[in-house]
Amino acid sequence: MREVSQHLLAELRHQRALNEKLAYECALLKRLKFAAKSERHSADQRNLLEEELDGDLAAVEHEIEQLRPEPAAIEKQQPRRAPLPANLPRREIRHEPTSTTCSTPGCGCQLKRIGEDVAEKLDYVPGVFSVERHIRGKWACAQCQTLTQVPVAAHVIDKGIPTAGLLAQVLVAKYADHQPLYRQENIFARAGLAIPRSTLAQWVGTCGARLQPLVDALKTEVLGHRVLHGDETPVAMLKPGNGKTHRAYLWAYAPGAFEGMKAVVYDFCESRAGEHARTFLGDWRGSLICDDYAGYKASFSLGVTEAGCLAHARRKFFELHAANKSQIAEFALQQFARVYEIEREVQNTPAPQRLQVRQQHSRPILDALHQWMVLQRQQVAGNSATAKALDYSLKRWAALTRFIDDPQLPADNNWIENQIRPIAIGRSNWLFAGSLRAGQRAAAVMSLIQSARMNGHDPYAYLKDVLTRLPTHKASRIDELLPHHWQPGAI
Secondary structure (H helix, E strand, C coil), rough: CCHHHHHHHHHHHHHHHHHHHHHHHHHHHHHHHHHHHCCCCCCCCCCCHHHHHHHHHHHHHHHHHHCCCCCCCCCCCCCCCCCCCCCCCCCCCCCCCCEEEEECCCCCECCCCCCCCCCCCCCCCCCCCCCCCCEEEEEECCCCCCEEECCCCCCCCCCCCCHHHHHEEEEHHHHCCCHHHHHHHHHHHHHHCCHHHHHHHHHHHHHHHHHHHHHCCCCCHCCCCCCEEEEEEEHHHHHHCCCHHHHHHHEEEEECCCCCEEECCEEEECCCCHHHHHHCCCCCCEEEEECHHHHHHHHHHHCEEEEHHHHHHHHHHHHHHHHCCCHHHHHHHHHHHHHHHHHHHHHHCCHHHHHHHHHHHHHHHHHHHHHHHHHHHHCCCCCCHHHHHHHHHHHHHHHHHHHCCCCCCCCCHHHHHHHHHHHHHHHHHHEEECCCHHHHHHHHHHHHHHHHHHHHHHHHHHHHHHHHHHHCCCEEEEEECCCCCCCCCCC
16 A cells, blocks of 8 residues: 555656646747737737747647546536638538437337537648630531631630639749749649649749739839838849859838828849839839838939838837836837827828827927937937937938828838738748849739738739730720729629
8 A cells, every 4th residue: 555655646746747847838838929929019020930839839738738637527618619611511421320229228219319419620622623624616517618616715824734723823822822833843743733843933934924014004003102111121032153142132112001002012123222212213203101221312312202110210219128128218119109199099080180180299299209319319328229229210300200291101111011021921931032033023923912912802813813814905904903903703
């Protein structure tokens, strides 16, 4: 009996130690998962391994659950799940007893069905290919020997095997889901049909060329607005000849957040030189909302009005406060928060009312903040982190506060940063752009995909419809196929 007691005591100690270890690991994973969300206006991207943290959390919580004794008398409360969509096809699997005779000893009566319990589970089958058989009947006149045959509608790739639906799938997988062609080749092979990546690449190249007129028309409409957002993000590009990569840039331009048009145009360039921004903007003269990058300065000297990003100014103080809990940074953050609270209130109001509220409430806050910054700058060392945070705002104060006098200007550049975020996240899958042409093709297709998303469209449905209609669509009416004009089911 004593040996049994010692064994049970040792096992209990082991269970407690394991439970404490798992509880600590669970708390650590939760801190890693949720710590990145503490800064509301941060431009930092979410951890790309967040989905791995979710998996680890689920595994650890399952192990903890297994260690907990569950009293038989207490019924475990199950979480309430949303019902599965009614439009999904359903396959019924019946579970009935093999015999309908009562198995109780000495009974033997016939059982009567009194109801049923139904549990639904979500299943998935990888993509299944289907074949369109285009059968063209031949009709001949017996008297005049005339042959009549209805032609097949034109396709984007006339002499190839892909339909518009398959082409749309390849484009969306590559440029929206960031699946390189070699991965798609493997996915298609598992679904029963091997399509070489060289063939997929030819399809992508052809579609990119056919879709370019839409992107040109989209750019023209974007440049027709008085207020634009501008931003850029680095992308590695393969140098021809030596097999090495260098840093290229994907520039992004979108109408202002308060403009009526929702769209974005990406421009892939070999460098971050300001000449690329000048080339894209051309003769456009309006208000450009951007960060403090020097590449935009030449455009400002040519008549473009600079509008600053208040979120960038705020971020400098946030980083300062996160580093050393600076009281100066804390006060600045409080004032920025007051301005952003006003912006949230006027976000959906008409322009005249937005201007009135900004003049009445935001201007006094920002004027007082500017005076306070000037005084604080006189009291801190010139090479300190605090001085750098103050200088960023003070040197660009006119641009940062230009939105006060223009109701069409948003307070920051977050609108375009949200549109460029999918590109930044997808870089981990691209590795690099194979060439300047490949980068420009990617920018063109991604412009259409992201613009479709901004207008609430499914990118696959949009591209499938456009690729179906494009071969016979009149060039003079190309604007009808742009994402902000496109109507689903227009075929």
